[in-house]
Amino acid sequence: MTRPNRGGQTFHPPALARWVVRLCVPSDVRDGVLGDLEEGFERIAASRDGSQAARRWYWKQAIESVRFLYQYPHRSGRTARATEAFGLGRPSLFGLVLELRLAARALARRPLYATLVIGTLALGLGANAAIFSFVNAILFRSLPFPNPDQLVILQERHIEQGNVAGVAPPTFADWKDQSRAFSDLAAFVPDAFVLTGGLTPEQVSVATASPNIFRLLGTRLRSGQGFPPDAEYEGGERVVVTSAGFARRWFGEEEDPLSRTLTLNDEQFRVVGILPDDFRFLVQPDLWVPMHIASGSLSEGMRGARYMSVVGRLASDVTVAAATEDMSLLARSLGEVHPNNRGWDVTLTGLHDFVTTDVRRPMLIILVAVIFVLLIAIGNTTNLILTRSTEARRDWAVRKALGASTWQLLRASLAEHLLLAASGGALAVILTTWALPPIVGLAPAGMPRLEDVRVDLTVIAYVTIISLAVGLVMSAMPWISGAVHGSLESLAGRNAASAAPRNRLRHTLIAGEVAISVVLVIGAGLLTRSFWELRNVDPGFDPRGLSVVRMSLPNERYQTPVQRSTFAEELTARLASLTGVKAVSPTNNLPFSGSRFAFGFYPDDASLADGQPQPSAEFHAVGPGYFQAMGIPLRSGRPIAKADGEGSAPAVVINDVIARMYWPDTDPVGERLTVISQTGPVSREIIGVVGSVKHGGPSSDWIPEVYVPFAQDAWSFMTIVLRTDGTDLTAEARAIVASVDPTLPAPSVQPMTEVAAQWFAPLRFQMVLAGAFAVFALSLACVGLYGVISYIVHLRTAEIGIRMALGAQRGDVFRSVVGTGVMVTGVGLVVGIAAAMMITRGLESLLFEIVPADPLTYASVALLVLGVAFAASALPTRRATRIDPVIALREL
């Protein structure tokens, strides 16, 4: 074949364009079209316009050939030829599009069926997409730092008692000097400062941190250089790095806040950096300030003040295991030199794990639950499909008789079901995108990375894959039920007998749905009971009628302990004079608030053998009215009194746990105990023993606790606890704070019950979700059961009519049909209970004091499911028994 030639070059039509044409053109005109395009190409190339024009023309034709996909007529003869093209030879886009168009037409003829299937699938898939969005954002997406696997949180762990605490400043300094496993270490402490310069003074969340922290994390500041390296030394200029949100809120959008100053705690801080919007870390305060490690903090006594959080970046090629070993050795060597480090080890947790560990198990369990719900949805749509396939059987039988091959029929089924599944999936994505923000709003605020929860490409990919799988499963159903092998004989009678094998399949599906629902309902029931048990736990104090006023005193005016305790005394006295106040006291460490002060202690007369680990207790500095305000019972001795002031003998009140530990048979009052606090170890006389408090939340253990007089150890962050007779004294309390020191920002005033509620929030969220799924699942199963029973009744209408005409009682018919329904449900119930027993063992970690095989829950669920199933079967059957036998017989 000769090609146009210009100066020795041959010109070819662009291969890609030709491929596009080939893809779109149906086989019966393929040669004609391609040949014509060749002709046209050669003609233009050989003419004055040249080869460029020819290529352009060819591409134009190629794009136009998309018309074949949607405009080419497809009836009778063309259909056969077209589907041939989509056969086992070359795949053709034309054939594929044709199948989908035909499927869409067929579905459009049955709008109710299509709507039901798509709707059910959309709900099931949507629920899955929503939960997966959470799981993806919280568990899967890695934190936005370079090499995030190298980031590790370090904590001190008491070897014998097993409790984990923060890191003490002198210990941190030693780690920085001596550890080789880390390329960098940084400490950070959450705090609150008073920001003035706005309308009123306000309290802002601040983290004081080692100046190298952002370099360690690898965060690139949105603007500014960040902390200068010498920022941790005293006497330097005060600098601050702000979060993106704070900068926007305080300085506005247009201003560049760099080099502006903020007045914090009456001092000027210069802004030297702004964090990016997507900064995510364990703490996300408004402001970051470099940590000054005063020489006083490096004393021996301070080795017991384990309050700092520490993050480290592993040196390259160092694994977490190797680093753990290295740090453990370091901890042991420190313990040999410093008594306050004795008995403490180091524990390392990857940053990502640290953030997600609490939620990982529950999230995965919920993911499994929502997949169960999807299975039920699929069960129902399968039943719908089976119902429709009975009608389609005739259609197929005719087509087969006319020569359609099995492959062609299967292809059509595949196209239809994939189209249904894809539509369900697309609708699910839309529903989820719309519904996700409200669901995120319901989630407990403590859940990490909630702001990252959204429908992104990963979620869409997940939905796509599941939709395709669902589509494939659905298209397989008619085969399984034997519809494909339908023949002309089946055209004759649409009766119960021929439906028998499909009925068995239907029954199995329903039993399966019931089983799955039972598992979900049992799970929800267990979570609910667990939640109630948790709520009923005695925390050791009485939160009703308790209000808490939280504040922190700025360092500049409250530097000395005397200043702080004077403030506390004045405030307490004025608050006590309010009507309705029964008891008031300050404390530095409120239970149930997430605050922890793990300080070391030891009885003076107990000689600590070498190497014996030093015990640690929850440390509280409280005022005279504390135990009365909190409702903590006094076991022996006396509570802290006004007389236990700064000049008096150091006193301490211990709890049950310590008393039992060291003085199991005697009264410890009068004995001496040394407590290590911010001032170092102080030997104190035990003046009383009180009941224990579950400091770390309702599910925490009883641990040693010590209470020292606030006047003898005053802290700058304090919470005032107020026992009232029920009246809301928020405004009055705030006014009194302002009257003692008007420059303080208005403190937060909360009922204790609100503070305690945060402990229940995660479990409540799980309970609500599980409950919602259980209800959804059970409803779907009931709808499915109702559908199946209705269908059976429909099939057996004639039979019922005859039976009743021959004298059968309503009751007999009723019993027989409902009996089927109940039996199917019963099977599902038994299977479900067995499965639940096995599966809920995995829930044990989530459950509080409820054994997974809790008989009360199981019994209630069984009754519920049977009752509901009875109703779902009874309704259609009642209609059946009302049938006029004459009409029924006409169906024959």
Next chain:
Amino acid sequence: MTKGTYLAEFEQVVLLALARIDGDAYGMTIYDEILSTTGRESSIPSVYVTLARIEEKGYVSSHTGNPTAKRGGRAKKYYRLEASGTEALRRSRTLMDQLWNGVDLGLQEPHS
């Protein structure tokens, strides 16, 4: 053949082009005829799609020729105007004439 259906505009164009062509009418020649007579640049695919539709209606018939070396070995598909196609054209023309009758849009050439 369905009585009473009217031709879409491009269907008319293609049928008329067929009517004008003396001799072999296939995709390319029909496209050329439309282009040279009216200056309207359609496309090969749209011509083929339209031919398929009117073939469905029976207005034209087709047959495949022998493969020639020239078009890369691809055979041409020839189309021929059928009696029902002529009838359909006549119907359309009448329809247009009836509607144009008396309409004065200030056109240069009177549509007779």
